[in-house]
Amino acid sequence: MRVAFVSNVVYPFVTGGAEKRIHEIGTRLAAAGHDVTIYGRHFWDGPTQITHEGMSLRAVAPERELYDGERRSITEAIDFAVRALPSLRGALRRDKHDVVVASVFPYFPVLSSKLASLGTDTPLVTTWHEVWGEYWTEYLGHLAPFGKLAERVTARTPQHPVAISTITADRLGDIGPTRDDIEIVPNGIDVEQIQNVPLPDRGYDVLFAGRIIEHKNVDLLLDAFDAVADEHDATLGIIGDGPERDRLESKRESLIHSERVTFLGFLDDYEDVLGHMRAASVFASPSTREGFGITFAEAMAADCTVIAAEHPDSAADEVIGDAGYLVDATDDSLARSLDRALDGERPPADPTERAQRYDWDAVADRAETAYRCAIDRTW
Template sequence: MRVAFVSNVVYPFVTGGAEKRIHEIGTRLADKGHDVTIYGRHFWDGPAETTHEGMTLRAVAPETELYTNDRRSITEALDFAARAIHPLNKHLRNDEHDLVVASVFPYFPVLAAKLATVGTDTPLVTTWHEVWGDYWTEYLGHLAPFGKLTERITARTPQHTIAVSGITADRLAEIGPPRDRIRTIPNGIDVEQIQNAPLPEQGYDVLFAGRLIEHKNVDQLLEAFDAVAADHDVTLGIIGDGPERERLEANHRTLSHADRVQFLGFLDDYEDVLGHMRAADVFASPSTREGFGITYAEAMAAGCTVIGADHPDSAADEVIGHAGFLVEPTVDALTKTLEAALCGARPSSDPVKRAQRYDWDAVADQAETAYQSAIDGSW
């Protein structure tokens, strides 16, 4: 098959979950002999069209800043979408691609990709990582109605829909396609890479990794750890950066055992994150909003005892299953489970075995099957 991915950012030149998914699936499809092209911004060195790991990278817009005041730039998304329509349509009319796959966020590229298919019979496949709904109010404030409307329009655009989790599929069905028309294909990990990542010089007993934003509830983890540290000689490492970092560091300094907590910031080398997971005994992330929760899968593959939050807006229960612990997102519940895990409590299922289902090879096979069904009309 001949696949055209549409994404304003391209991995590894820009690192993020959506673009990494395209890279991992795309390179595996290319290894199988499929023709893969990514339409994106020109973040790589060299010519506008080049070959990278068996895939064709085709720049349809120049490199630019993606964020404005710590928020994804609406102007950037609109600009990329507008620039992508003509070149993608031209290559589709020349019968160069069998299908188009667009990663949903930031929405406008999906609408552009659909417009580009006009005049052709090329199917459009979309990959939904999250459905924000009421979270738009927190993210955009008075502009939230614009975000909600754009999300709804995108959801109702004719498409072959993939969601990365059941909770995302359920929420998407509330505003767009029927639930039985949405396929669920999870995000993936490289189990072998995780298990061979080099160990750090200094590890931590308890680890968090993720963006430091409010719904990750790192403040709860700090309080729970401080309570447990009164009876255990343990350490906590926090990997990540974000708008909550300054507040969290200030709160951390008030803890009784602040000297056992270290904020590591954003680690440029992904294998450094994996190495810290391998070194940790417990991975705790009491986040209440996860469209998938890739760090849970990574930590399970690394052999950690994983603790996630049991919350209706989080797919943690889908990812972890019985291979970790799910707790109410409160300090007391987290403290109790963290204490038990540090004392040797283990989940009823093997976390490493659970993680194998998310290996990129398995995910790419599922994607290949879905893409082919869109092409042959059997979706």
């Protein structure tokens, strides 16, 4: 099988969830004997075409800043889509790839990938990490209609869609493909790596890790932790950065047990984050918007008791199942579960066993099956 991934960013030269997924699946496909090419921006040193961990990396556009302030740059996405089109179209005309896999979002590379495949037998598989819908209003304000339109046009483009969770598949089915035509292939983790990373010099009883933005609800965690910290002589570590960090650090000073809360900021080394998960007893993230929630899977692999918010915009319940606790997005509900978890109460199912279903080896097998189905037209 000859697989072409289209992604403006390429791991490990740029780190993020979507590009890491391509890397983990791609390297396993390559190790199994498949031919894997990634079309992306030239973020690596050296020539525009190199071999990396068994995969061919082909730069079809120069390195460029991905963000415009706090938001992803629309002009960058359009620029990459335009530059990728002729190279990908030429390769497909020469029958170099059996399937093209494009990540969503950004949307524009999906559209250019489809244009490149016109007139060929090469199917387009799309990987949907989230469907934003009404969230566009919060993200873009008065420009939200343009985001919604781009999302709907992309969803209705002929494709073989893959969603990373049931909630994403359901939301995608509402705006485009028939729900039965959407395959689910979750994001993954390296369970062995997580369970063997070094422990930090100082650990915390309760841990949060993620981008510190409004819907993560770290303020609820601060209040809930403050309510139970003294009874359990507990500490809280908060890993991550974002626009809410300054406000929340100021809020910490008003807590009764402020000295028990530490903001660690963004940790450059991924294994440092995993080490803190191994050291923690509880991982708590009351986020109300999670297209998947990879930190939940990582924390389960580290044998943490996971506490997450149950919300219609979050896939936390799907990821955690009975191997953690789901709470209302309130400080009282979160405090009750924190109290139980810090008392040593464990969820009904073993978190480490639950985490195995998200190991990258299992995920890559599911992705390979999905790609073959698209090629064989059995989807």
